[in-house]
Amino acid sequence: MTSTVLRSRAWKLLEMVTTPLLPSDYLDLVSPLRAGADLRGRIEAVRPETGDAATVVIRPGRGWRGHTAGQYVRIGVDVDGVRLWRAYSITSPTNRQDGRVTITVKAIPDGKVSNHLVRRAKPGTLIQLDQATGDFVLPRAKPAKVLYLTAGSGITPVMGMLRDTEFDDVVMVHCAPQPQDVIFRSELHDLVADRKLRLTEVHTDTDGMLDIARLDELVPDWAERETWACGPAGLLDAAERHWSEHGVQERLHTERFRPSIVVAGDGGEVTFSATGKTVDADGATPLLDVGEEAGVLMPSGCRMGICFGCVTPLKAGAVRDLRTGEITEAEPGVLIQTCVSVAAGPCAIER
Amino acid sequence: MTAIDPTAHLTAEQIEELGRELDAIRDEVIASRGEKDAAYIRKVISAQRKLELVSRGVLLFSIFPPAWLLGTAGLSVAKIMDNMEIGHNVLHGQWDWMRDPKIHSTTWEWDHVSPSDQWKHSHNELHHTYTNVIGKDNDLGYGIMRVDEDQKWHPFHLGQPLWNFINACFFEYGIAAYDLELSKNLHKHRRKNPEFRARAKAVGRKIRKQVLKDYVIHPLLSGPSFLPTLAATFTANLVRNLWSHSVIMCGHFPEGVQVFERWSIKGETRGQWYLRQMMGSANISGSKAMHFMTGNLSHQIEHHLFPDLPSNRYAEVAVKVRALFEKYELEYVTGPLPKQVFSAWHKVFRLSLPNKKPQVKTPAREQELLAA
Ligand SMILES: Cc1cc2nc3c(=O)[nH]c(=O)nc-3n(C[C@H](O)[C@H](O)[C@H](O)COP(=O)(O)OP(=O)(O)OC[C@H]3O[C@@H](n4cnc5c(N)ncnc54)[C@H](O)[C@@H]3O)c2cc1C
Ligand code: FES
Numbered sequence: 001m002t003s004t005v006l007r008s009r010a011w012k013l014l015e016m017v018t019t020p021l022l023p024s025d026y027l028d029l030v031s032p033l034r035a036g037a038d039l040r041g042r043i044e045a046v047r048p049e050t051g052d053a054a055t056v057v058i059r060p061g062r063g064w065r066g067h068t069a070g071q072y073v074r075i076g077v078d079v080d081g082v083r084l085w086r087a088y089s090i091t092s093p094t095n096r097q098d099g100r101v102t103i104t105v106k107a108i109p110d111g112k113v114s115n116h117l118v119r120r121a122k123p124g125t126l127i128q129l130d131q132a133t134g135d136f137v138l139p140r141a142k143p144a145k146v147l148y149l150t151a152g153s154g155i156t157p158v159m160g161m162l163r164d165t166e167f168d169d170v171v172m173v174h175c176a177p178q179p180q181d182v183i184f185r186s187e188l189h190d191l192v193a194d195r196k197l198r199l200t201e202v203h204t205d206t207d208g209m210l211d212i213a214r215l216d217e218l219v220p221d222w223a224e225r226e227t228w229a230c231g232p233a234g235l236l237d238a239a240e241r242h243w244s245e246h247g248v249q250e251r252l253h254t255e256r257f258r259p260s261i262v263v264a265g266d267g268g269e270v271t272f273s274a275t276g277k278t279v280d281a282d283g284a285t286p287l288l289d290v291g292e293e294a295g296v297l298m299p300s301g302c303r304m305g306i307c308f309g310c311v312t313p314l315k316a317g318a319v320r321d322l323r324t325g326e327i328t329e330a331e332p333g334v335l336i337q338t339c340v341s342v343a344a345g346p347c348a349i350e351r
Numbered sequence: 352m353t354a355i356d357p358t359a360h361l362t363a364e365q366i367e368e369l370g371r372e373l374d375a376i377r378d379e380v381i382a383s384r385g386e387k388d389a390a391y392i393r394k395v396i397s398a399q400r401k402l403e404l405v406s407r408g409v410l411l412f413s414i415f416p417p418a419w420l421l422g423t424a425g426l427s428v429a430k431i432m433d434n435m436e437i438g439h440n441v442l443h444g445q446w447d448w449m450r451d452p453k454i455h456s457t458t459w460e461w462d463h464v465s466p467s468d469q470w471k472h473s474h475n476e477l478h479h480t481y482t483n484v485i486g487k488d489n490d491l492g493y494g495i496m497r498v499d500e501d502q503k504w505h506p507f508h509l510g511q512p513l514w515n516f517i518n519a520c521f522f523e524y525g526i527a528a529y530d531l532e533l534s535k536n537l538h539k540h541r542r543k544n545p546e547f548r549a550r551a552k553a554v555g556r557k558i559r560k561q562v563l564k565d566y567v568i569h570p571l572l573s574g575p576s577f578l579p580t581l582a583a584t585f586t587a588n589l590v591r592n593l594w595s596h597s598v599i600m601c602g603h604f605p606e607g608v609q610v611f612e613r614w615s616i617k618g619e620t621r622g623q624w625y626l627r628q629m630m631g632s633a634n635i636s637g638s639k640a641m642h643f644m645t646g647n648l649s650h651q652i653e654h655h656l657f658p659d660l661p662s663n664r665y666a667e668v669a670v671k672v673r674a675l676f677e678k679y680e681l682e683y684v685t686g687p688l689p690k691q692v693f694s695a696w697h698k699v700f701r702l703s704l705p706n707k708k709p710q711v712k713t714p715a716r717e718q719e720l721l722a723a
Contacts, residue, residue: 016568017407019560020460025453026404029397081389083450308444308456308659309476324381333452 032126035062039129041075044100046121049183053106053153054118055091060101060129067132069094069164070157070228070255073103076128079116083128085331086113089157089230089255090132093164104183106153136228136255138165143226147219149239151175151210151231157255158228159184166196171219175202175210175231212238223248230255266320271348272296273315281343286322287312288338296351298338305340312338317347357609357682358626369679370622376671377657380664381448389449391663395436396454403429407569413579423583427590428644433462434595435646440662442471447659464558465527469550473530479658483603483610483631489529490603491610497702499610504705511703512696522592527554594644597692598635602651604695605633607684628655629676634669634685641688642666652683 014023024037032040041058048054058075067073072089088103107118136157146167148158155174162170176182182201191197200218202210212235215222223246229239236254243252266283270290275297281290288310291298300310305323314330319341321328327344328336338349361369406425413419438461440446446454460467473489481487485499492498495518496511518525528534531554536547565584573580609630616627635641635649642649642665650665653672660668676683686694 013568016560016563017572019564020462020557021400026400029400078386078389078449078451080385081387081449308447309472311444311447311457333450335447335450335455335457 033059033061037061037063039063039131041101041127041129043121043123043125043127045123046117048118049104050106050181052118053104053183055102055104056117056121057100057102058127058129059099064099064101064129065131067094067101068137069161070137071132071134071160072136072157073101073132074130075103077113077116077121079112083333084113085128085333087257089134089160091156091159091163093160095164104153104156104159106183134255136230136253138228139226142167145169145221145225146171147222147225147227148172148174149227149229149231149235151235152181153183154229154231154235154255154257155183157230159187161228162191162197170196171198171200171225173200173202173210173215173218175204175235177205178203210235212242215242223251226251226253228253228255230257266342266344268317268343268345268347270343271316271346272351273348274351283320283342283344284322285342286339287319287336287341287343287349290343291338291349291351298351300339303339305337308337310338311335313350315348315350318344319347320344358630361626361679365679366622366626367620368622369675370620370625372675373625373656373672374621376668377660380657380660380668384448384661384664388661388663389446389451392437392441392446392449392454392661395432399429399432399437402432410569410576410580410583411573412576413573413583414576419579419583423586426583426587427594430462430587430591431594431644434591435598435648436643436662437461437646438463438467439646439648442467443475444659445661462561463526464523464554464561465530466553466557469530469553470526473532475658479655481616482628482655483608484613484616485610486613487616489532490599494529494534496699498604498698500702500706501610501612502702504702508703512700515696515699519593519596520589522596523588524558527558530554597688598645598648600695601635601688601691602632602648604698605684605686605691606694606698607682608633625656628652629672629681631655632684633691634683635688635691636685637687652685 011023017023018026027034028037031037033042039061041060041064043056044059045057046054047057067090070089072087074085074087076083076085078084088105090101091104092100092102105114105117107115134157138161142165146169148162148170150158150172151174158172162172172188174182174188179185179201182188188197188199192199204210219225223243227239227243229236229252233256236256239252240249240254243249267281268283269278270281270287271278272291272294277294277296279290279294281287286303288298288300288303292300298310299312303310312335314328314334314336316330318327318329319336320326320343321337322340322342328334328341330347336349338351358366402425406422406429408422409418409425410422413422438459441454441459442456442461444456447456449455452458456471463470478488478490483491485491485502492502495514497504497508531547531550535541536544536551541547565588566581569584570577570580609627611627611631616624619627629652632652632655634652635645637649647662647665648654650662650669653660653665653668654662656672657665657668673683685691
């Protein structure tokens with residue numbers, strides 16, 4: 001018998017011992033980062049970068065497959081006991097010796113996860129991880145000239161690139177309200193001193209918002225440069241228009257941090273993704289009733305929000321909890337009680 | 352229905368006001384649910400797993416009497432924790448707000464022969480919705496006992512103390528049977544129903560796995576301790592069954608708890624629903640350890656009012672709920688475990704014999720409902 005057969009038999013036997021749990025439920029108690037476990041990470045340090053940004057050093061589990069410079073990772077953090085998932089660009093280079101990865105987070109007003117990570121997260125905390133992903137990355141073949149156009153926390157994926165790959169001719173235009181708001185400022189200035197980077201800082205509190213037309217003056221050869229841009233929607237929209245107008249849109253790569261805004265109005269089109277039905281719902285009829293009226297098989301129980309006989313994955317859009325008025329937005333793993341949820345804009349549930 | 356409706360003194364407005372006050376208690380807990388609660392359930396789950404692991408480890412040497420005693424006691428407690436404070440409450444969705452797929456009502460499986468999805472249906476949807484409604488709530492007498500003077504007596508009921516005792520010893524199988532609604536589904540024309548057959552198969556699979564683990568694999572792993580380990584796992588299951596049966600009997604059977612007729616819940620308002628839960632449940636008083644080992648079902652009244660609030664919060668909720676009972680002059684049925692167990696058993700014995708039909712005074716509110 002080969003050793004893999006033996007091992008799988010031993011595992012089967014273990015499963016018979018641990019049923020109804022799995023052996024991994026017990027192994028997770030002692031070794032949550034082991035190979036074969038769900039991918040997790042442990043926060044090892046949280047280092048302040050600016051007044052409202054911090055770098056989080058994460059030791060990923062053994063199953064971590066690495067990343068490409070510019071990619072992001074989704075992390076699941078328990079904030080006030082509730083698991084919330086967010087995406088963060090990886091700011092560490094791919095060849096970091098100790099195998100740790102870093103993300104750099106800017107706390108936004110009222111932001112649940114960003115404030116938690118910047119101000120409250122403690123070393124030693126376990127977080128959930130997904131494999132790195134994203135196509136805001138450098139090409140295999142090195143471009144001759146590079147432009148990084150960033151604003152605010154949009155500097156993060158670009159920092160991952162700067163730390164990872166050196167180019168002969170790199171220009172960066174970065175916008176931030178004031179000098180002290182520039183994340184990684186001293187490291188950027190070191191690169192400038194080493195002549196590895198030419199940097200223009202636009203301080204929007206004094207200089208005003210960057211007018212994209214000023215690029216002609218700041219980086220005269222911008223149209224010849226392979227460009228990576230990341231920042232607020234206003235900047236990226238303007239850049240996309242500008243590059244298109246000059247017919248060089250294929251040189252522009254953008255990364256957005258916010259999904260298209262969910263219209264949290266009342267009512268909307270409800271899609272039942274498993275059965276493929278779509279119906280219009282108002283903002284007062286529970287999705288359970290909406291589904292039943294449409295002839296969709298809906299599990300249900302008490303129909304008053306206490307039994308959880310009706311929980312269903314929310315696949316897209318947003319719903320409003322009739323009881324609290326609270327809006328729940330679709331994210332992988334989010335379940336809703338259809339008997340007390342109404343459409344808050346277009347949405348899809350798995351039924 | 353007992354002869355006198357103990358809620359007859361309440362007006363319809365008072366009942367709705369009571370409902371609003373209870374809603375406010377619920378909202379307060381929900382608004383303050385957080386990290387501490389999450390840490391609590393994770394700690395309990397981790398402690399349960401460690402206790403089970405260590406106990407089963409000790410039982411590998413169960414041929415030595417001290418090891419047998421220690422291992423059996425540990426495993427009994429671990430199984431009770433799994434079923435009561437963890438399983439029952441997770442399956443109620445009490446921890447779903449954490450959005451942790453590993454501690455979620457839709458993914459949890461417990462150390463019990465009834466698969467969790469079937470138990471959730473019969474318990475959460477039927478029992479909690481139709482609490483103590485004769486003919487709708489299977490938990491009431493589990494379909495084998497007479498639990499109210501008003502129910503028709505049948506000579507079969509003479510044996511109910513015995514049925515109840517057997518049910519207590521093999522409680523998990525009793526639960527699996529009524530989750531399957533066996534008594535109804537064993538009728539000829541229902542037996543072939545594919546949905547029933549699929550569910551019966553699922554129960555069969557679950558039983559096989561549970562039995563294999565407790566009565567074959569674990570004893571085999573114990574080598575020379577095979578027989579003592581077998582006896583140990585059997586004992587642990589028995590202890591768990593007797594314990595959970597006692598706790599659950601105390602929830603709805605003791606004297607003073609009301610049962611309801613089918614018609615009385617027609618068009619029930621939120622306030623009336625709350626009131627039925629208040630009158631249809633009974634608590635167990637005791638120490639923190641007692642509350643923990645009952646899975647906080649010692650706060651049965653609070654649990655029935657708010658079945659999806661985290662169990663660790665019932666103790667603080669109970670203080671406020673009890674004040675409402677006083678305010679609205681309702682009887683809060685509670686007592687120490689031995690007293691409540693005795694009271695419940697007393698009822699089982701008493702109702703095994705026929706009785707005179709009690710006089711029902713139909714109070715005004717019910718007359719209104721009847722007329723509607
Ligand atoms: C691919 C990708 C990569 C990202 N990389 C980073 C990164 O490296 N560093 C980083 O700090 N963030 C990054 N983000 C944004 C991050 O995922 C979160 O959206 C952000 O931290 C806010 O989450 P929160 O829980 O704090 O805010 P929430 O509690 O979700 O939101 C609070 C309020 O802020 C608004 N809001 C949400 N997101 C933003 C935003 N980005 N800017 C302004 N207002 C917002 C919301 O509409 C809401 O009103 C990235 C996002 C994506 C999609
Ligand atoms: S059917 Fe009861 S919670 Fe939805």
